[in-house]
Amino acid sequence: MIPPGLAIAQPMPDVLPPVKPRRGVLGFLRRYPTIAIGGGLLLVMLCIAIFAPFLWTKDPTSLAPALRTREPGAQFWFGSDMLGRDVYSRVLYGARVSLLVGFSVAFFASVIGLAIGLFSGFIRLADSIVMRVMDGMMSIPPILLAIALMALTRGSVQNVILAITIAEIPRVTRLVRGVVLSLREQPYVDAAVASGTGTVMIMWRHILPNTLAPLTVQATYICAAAMITEAILSFIGAGTPPIIPSWGNIMAEGRALWQVKPYIVFFPAVFLSITVLAVNLLGDGLRDAIDPRLAKKL
């Protein structure tokens, strides 16, 4: 029985409008604008790279020394370089190499680093040796390591990827190992061990899924760093051979003339910066979406 005097409360007026929970992809993107911007720009670059032959480009390697260093205009949209090659075509095709280098390095460094990190995190014996080796590798400046590796062999895209990957592996290994070490102490892992689950199974079921998130974020940063490193390697003269245009070596070739013909350096620099920016933004967005606390570690 409701006591007298206690009237049934009227519904409160809507002082605060109801918050519409944002759902779906668009909602997701609106909540994390950095993923939208970063991802969008990256997608544009990917399309440029993939569809380069259809975007009114000429053969990026065809020379015409008689038409060298022409200003941007109707004939050469971004101008022509010192050998008469079309900068516009080279920049668009260059996207392929730079993106390939970035993604390959990110992928391989992540996979190999993951394997080593898991292994080292789990197996105590291997841990100290592996970490010393990783420390050693990290203490060699990555650029110097890459130059030295490049000098070992001829210049080619594969070797650039190899060199930068080796330089990036230690970081991934540390990250994964850190995750493994912290997870190893968790009760559910203990329980799994106690119930007799094999090491591999534990790694696969419990540890691995937890490493994927920070690993993905780290991979985006590695991708960005790799693209910049490729540019620097080309600048020094130890990067991809000029037969294969990459943003790095287009800039390297044009560096001597940048004050008189700035467009040779300007256009690849802009494209490279935008792409790297996009990847970084994407990484930031992913990190914030997954777990903002990761910002401390990555």
Next chain:
Amino acid sequence: MDRRNLLKGAVAAATVTAAAPAISQNAAARTLRFVPQANLANFDPIWGTQYVVRNAAAVVWDTLYGVDENLVAQPQMVEGETVSSDGLTWEFRLRPGLIFHDGTPVLAKDVVASINRWAPRDPMGQMLRAIQDELVAVDDRNFRWKLKRPYPKMKYALGKCGTPCCFIMPERIAGTAGNAMISEFVGSGPMSFKRDEWVPGARAVFEKFGRYTPREGAASWLAGGKRILMDRMEWVVMPDPATAANALQAGEVDWWESPISDLVPLLRRNRNILVDIADPLGNIGSFRMNHLHAPFNNLKVRQAVMMALSQEDYMRAVVGSDTALWSVLGGFFTPGTTSYSEAGGAVMKTPNMDAAKRLLAESGYANEPVTCLVGQDQPLLKPMGDVTADLLRRLGMNVDFVATDWGTVGQRRAVRNPPGQGGWSMFHTWHAGADCVNPAGYNALRANGNDAWFGWPSVPSVEAGINEWFDAPTPALEKAAIDKINREAVENVVYAPTGFFKSYQAWRRNVSGVVKGPLPFFWGVSKT
């Protein structure tokens, strides 16, 4: 006074700076800051044969003879010489007053030791040693060189500017074995090398040697009186051409040996900078082929490449759009000299891709890969490599492009294995025009098979022509021999020249005395 110096002056006045006193304004005016063509990494001109070492050595050491601007050897350290009537005995007498930088006098025994160190590493020196009977110091000022056969080009051998030059060092230093580097740099020339201020890769410092007695008369290239009009010279190594251009414009350096031609318009616009051709003898670019292995062991394939090769493309790529800087060669010798010949060279001057493709088909070329070694860190060779890759592809050949650095090229080109086993098919290089004036010292032209330069061409008719030139008693016979050499060299494609090119040099208006020549000459140069 520009803004920065005003600021600097104000700050300096207000601040007490520590330790070393700044160089006074006057002293700074007597220091020439020069940007060399390359880094001076080592300083033994006999042990290493790079041009930049020779350029620095030319101011630190003196030579017995020196070529003048007509490439005629004039006496320099030598006062005079007498040749016996049969041409077999040469007696030389040194000038009085010659002194080394450590104060000891230059004696004939120092000369003999220096010649003995130089000769085994120089083609002309080797020829002399082969016919040498004896080389002795007769007394302190005289030395004698007895030969078994006459050698009319003796003075040229001792006075040429092609590396290695016969620089005169003290006996104890010249005694250093040829396969070791000298560790002391006691010179005999007008400037001394400041070893403790040398930072290889960054800076080299030279100071005027007050006790050097120059010859009477004006200087002309390596001949005449080498009078130094500055107190100090600093070589500043700049790896980045854009930075060097800016430094020259800002007055932070005074003389740039080889500005790249694309930056020259920028420098020309500056009122304080003068630009002119550096070396009238220029350089000859080279497409060097490996005659030992396929595909370039096949004469027709070589000829096809030469036929298709457009020197204009190469020259534009290497030197730029400035047509004052390059020309197309009709032969193997330096244009603008008496020995330039276009005999047989018509095919070099007009490229014909279609005829070349037909010739290639005739040759039986079976798509063997052409392994091209291209040093990416060489600003002159890298564009040549790019043009070559394009040329060979259009010609229909199978290109194996090895983009690497000059060190690797240097190692790999010495390998005589087939290309697939660590060898090579072609590489690019260039030769200073001064070296290509005539067969003396023109290593790249020799075609004596295994003893020849990298590529090992074997063409007996070219060798015969070269021997005729050495033995020629009159200029007319010399010219005939040159024509024959040229014709045979073109016909057999000893190598394929990619064009004749010169480069500029740039200096600030307050520097005077800069002349054209095969190397930068520092005597007569002063700064206000």
Next chain:
Amino acid sequence: MWAYIIRRVLATIPVMAFVALFVFSLLYLAPGDPAAVIAGDQATPEDVERIRASLGLDRPYLVRFSEWAFRILQGDLGTSIFTNLPVGHMIAQRIEPTLSLMIVTLCLALTIAIPMGVVAAWKQGTWIDRAVMGFAVLGFSVPVFVVGYLLAYVFALELDWFPVQGYTPFAEGFFPWIENLVLPAVALGGVYIALIARITRATMLEVLQQDYIRTARAKGAGQASILFLHALKNASVPIVTVVGIGIALLIGGAVVTESVFAIPGLGRLTVDAILRRDYPVIQGVVLLFSFVYVLVNLGIDLLYTFLDPRIRY
């Protein structure tokens, strides 16, 4: 505590040993011949062979490695193949410019980046935050040499505020020294500033949520003192970590900066040596870099104990 220090120092030995072995092996396997480069372009094959033999380049791996390792332990870094000068001497000549550049860059980066990160954290979510972080991301999206060229053109050539290139030793006065280093430090610092700013912001964000911050605010502490005294101090551990790891990054960027601004430092020395195959110099410099890196990180580990009393070994 001392036991910890000794243990850490000892732990660096295998690291250095690994680096030494790695570097040496790398170069041993490398093709490319210093003898050919020394001999120069006009040399004959015999010249090259002669020079090779004189440099001892034809001896077996173990012999060369053990010889080299033994000498290193005695402090003798060997003699450069190219210049015939002792490697130690060559490094000593070039250390001051690189060290100066690094120190100035570090100081510049810290003075700019930490306040940036703090402000961004404080104003989280506002346009200030986004702007600051936007700048930061830009910092490591543009290649160092592009920034370097632009700075040199605008501030040195056009405005004439700074010299275009070169390095003046500290002994010639503070202002000439710093004048040459400002532009290179700004170019090089971009990446570092970006990294430090981001980490600062991230850790500050976390720290600012802590209870003790609320307590401090409740006790009436001013905003500035909260941010810098209380929060930053506790946030410093990750920041210092990044500074340590970033040293290796700096060295890579220094190579490029030294080339653009013609600074006669170790970066250029190493690149030149690598391209020329000057083995003793390469080995010496890489060992030195690694040693410095290891030392710096050791120092940082020890610094942790002062910054965060909770960390005890």
